[in-house]
Amino acid sequence: MSARDEILNRIRAGRAGPKPYPGSGPVPQRGQVGGEERKALFTRMAVQAAATVDRASSRADVPSLVKNYLSQHNLPAEARLAPDPRITELDWASQPLLNTSIGGTDGSHPVSVTGAFAGIAETGTLALTSGASSPTLLNFLPETHIAVVDAKDLTGTYEELWERLKAQYGEVMPRTLNLVTGPSRSGDIEQTILMGAHGPKRLHIILVDEP
Amino acid sequence: MQSTSHLFKDNAARALNDAHLQQALTHVRTKFITKRQDAMDALPEFDALRDAARDLKNHVLSRLDEYLVEFEGNVVKNGGRVHWCATPADARKTILDICRTAGAKTVTKGKTMVGEEIGINDHLAANGIEPIETDLGEYIIQLRNEPPSHIIAPSVHVTRDQVEATFRKIHTDLDPNRNLTEPSSLLHEARVKLRGRFLVADVGITGANFLIANTGSTTIVTNEGNGDLTQTLPRIHIVLAGIEKIVPSLQDAGLLLRVLARSATGQEMSAYTTFSTGPRRPGDVDGPDEFHVVLVDNGRSKLLGTEFEEMLRCIRCGACLNHCPIYHNVGGHAYGWVYAGPIGAITTPALIGIEHASPLPEASSLCGRCEQVCPVRIPIPKMLRHWREEAFERRLHGNRARWALKAWAALATRPALYRLAMRVGVGVLGMLGSRRGRFSSLPLAEAWTRHRDLPAPQGRTFMAMYRGKK
Numbered sequence A: 001m002s003a004r005d006e007i008l009n010r011i012r013a014g015r016a017g018p019k020p021y022p023g024s025g026p027v028p029q030r031g032q033v034g035g036e037e038r039k040a041l042f043t044r045m046a047v048q049a050a051a052t053v054d055r056a057s058s059r060a061d062v063p064s065l066v067k068n069y070l071s072q073h074n075l076p077a078e079a080r081l082a083p084d085p086r087i088t089e090l091d092w093a094s095q096p097l098l099n100t101s102i103g104g105t106d107g108s109h110p111v112s113v114t115g116a117f118a119g120i121a122e123t124g125t126l127a128l129t130s131g132a133s134s135p136t137l138l139n140f141l142p143e144t145h146i147a148v149v150d151a152k153d154l155t156g157t158y159e160e161l162w163e164r165l166k167a168q169y170g171e172v173m174p175r176t177l178n179l180v181t182g183p184s185r186s187g188d189i190e191q192t193i194l195m196g197a198h199g200p201k202r203l204h205i206i207l208v209d210e211p
Numbered sequence B: 001m002q003s004t005s006h007l008f009k010d011n012a013a014r015a016l017n018d019a020h021l022q023q024a025l026t027h028v029r030t031k032f033i034t035k036r037q038d039a040m041d042a043l044p045e046f047d048a049l050r051d052a053a054r055d056l057k058n059h060v061l062s063r064l065d066e067y068l069v070e071f072e073g074n075v076v077k078n079g080g081r082v083h084w085c086a087t088p089a090d091a092r093k094t095i096l097d098i099c100r101t102a103g104a105k106t107v108t109k110g111k112t113m114v115g116e117e118i119g120i121n122d123h124l125a126a127n128g129i130e131p132i133e134t135d136l137g138e139y140i141i142q143l144r145n146e147p148p149s150h151i152i153a154p155s156v157h158v159t160r161d162q163v164e165a166t167f168r169k170i171h172t173d174l175d176p177n178r179n180l181t182e183p184s185s186l187l188h189e190a191r192v193k194l195r196g197r198f199l200v201a202d203v204g205i206t207g208a209n210f211l212i213a214n215t216g217s218t219t220i221v222t223n224e225g226n227g228d229l230t231q232t233l234p235r236i237h238i239v240l241a242g243i244e245k246i247v248p249s250l251q252d253a254g255l256l257l258r259v260l261a262r263s264a265t266g267q268e269m270s271a272y273t274t275f276s277t278g279p280r281r282p283g284d285v286d287g288p289d290e291f292h293v294v295l296v297d298n299g300r301s302k303l304l305g306t307e308f309e310e311m312l313r314c315i316r317c318g319a320c321l322n323h324c325p326i327y328h329n330v331g332g333h334a335y336g337w338v339y340a341g342p343i344g345a346i347t348t349p350a351l352i353g354i355e356h357a358s359p360l361p362e363a364s365s366l367c368g369r370c371e372q373v374c375p376v377r378i379p380i381p382k383m384l385r386h387w388r389e390e391a392f393e394r395r396l397h398g399n400r401a402r403w404a405l406k407a408w409a410a411l412a413t414r415p416a417l418y419r420l421a422m423r424v425g426v427g428v429l430g431m432l433g434s435r436r437g438r439f440s441s442l443p444l445a446e447a448w449t450r451h452r453d454l455p456a457p458q459g460r461t462f463m464a465m466y467r468g469k470k
């Protein structure tokens, strides 16, 4: 008998009669907000998770906000852009002091700028899906990750996120879905939280009001 | 992993006298507890979510076979493979075969408790493949050649000074005069060292917090991002998971995520929650070419339908360890096997046999805090009692303990005899101890009086006073 049958048979012999599906629990009130309140909640929770958040009134402001953020923090004036038209089609030439290139990363890029599939206000979390325009490693290898999320892509709760995923991807999930809440951290040395364990030391989010 | 659970008493005695360990444990006694409380206070629905999490897990266990088969189908549909392994030996062989076929020389690893269960690191190393732990805590203990001492904080027993000493001893290629005083410099050193290893590894092995039946996805939850580098950079991603990790859908994973990080570290969400579905797709810029899920039973299925079934609800958050007065004092290694603390005390006998772990269910005052904080409401104290009964029935205790318990049972089930014995005992002890008011040593009670005094009884028994009142 195969290990598969052996395991399944043991389960069938032991398990109780099927109990009805009980549902997936209450949806926290906190996330059930819209409009400005939703943006404010997203910002508050992201900041609580040690991310920083800038507001842009339109996407056109993104290149200058990126440049300003990097110079304010004394970071290298170069950015690896995700091959996402929402990012690459912006007017990066408006920032002559900022070096940009487009593509995935092998770890040699100190700063990445990516789009986002969604943001979840309930916990200040970004939802990033992998694909040709969104290499996963851009979310992890650079020391600074700048993510651009449109206000229209904010969900209040996780329930809304699952619905949007289904609407966009149907039955087949993207290969990788990253839910990112703040920068990388470790508490493994004396339970003291330190940022930048293996992933980014800084997560900066640009929330765009009108795309 | 070789177990020393049967030696709990000796292990615990050593732990209590270990100054480094006692220093390290102070952080568990305070930080985890206040952070969890803060997270609970910030979410009014928290207790209702725990009820829902318990009910969901019970539902899944009642249809475990169906969900596993559904999961398998969806993994395969998305281009991945599922390997069913009944025993640790099966799982070790399966993983080694995958690594060999790939011609792997190094394997990076995210945190996996099942990996500890099956002893995968030693097996790979014995076969010429180098396993590299990438979670900072796991990396530290791998360098120190120690097992983890906590489910979510594997190096919680190590002090900062010890981490520094270990890094200086192992990282001999670095400047011996470098400054490592700050914890951040230690973190930076590990980051740089491991970054190089990530980039050249052939295979990445991660655990799984959840397996999602209707999408065929696996989920990991980390704070460092090491799991993501482990599973994205190498050519092959192997997911190692216990069969009880399955949930029906994304919504259900969402429910468990709402209680997991809050119970574990007091975060709203851990920094990284990642869902992986199959290997990389055409057009993808990165990601593994192969995706394997190794499903491990190792004694889990035979718990279904027994009084121990409910322990399969565990989502390995570590809250019961963080709130356990015994764990606070002896740390994790005293438990002698992979899982420590209250969940270890009920899981270890189930997975390696009560005959190898009979002292563990005794290592509890049954104070009940573990059950109070468990996000899936596992009745741990009840199960500790079940294991105690089982150990007693199978005569696993010393004769003295057996006779003492038998004598106690004989008294406790005969009220008249019990009252008589109490009256005599209280009277005699009260007389003997009337001068000092306490005993610093007492025959048959040395274990108690060695560390504290026994107060001498004063006056009459409760029953005598009660009857006097009526």
Ligand code: SF4
Pocket: B151, B313, B314, B315, B316, B317, B318, B319, B320, B321, B343, B370, B373, B374, B375, B376, B377, B378
């Ligand atoms: S038994 Fe409960 S509290 Fe303990 S690790 Fe498992 S889920 Fe967490």
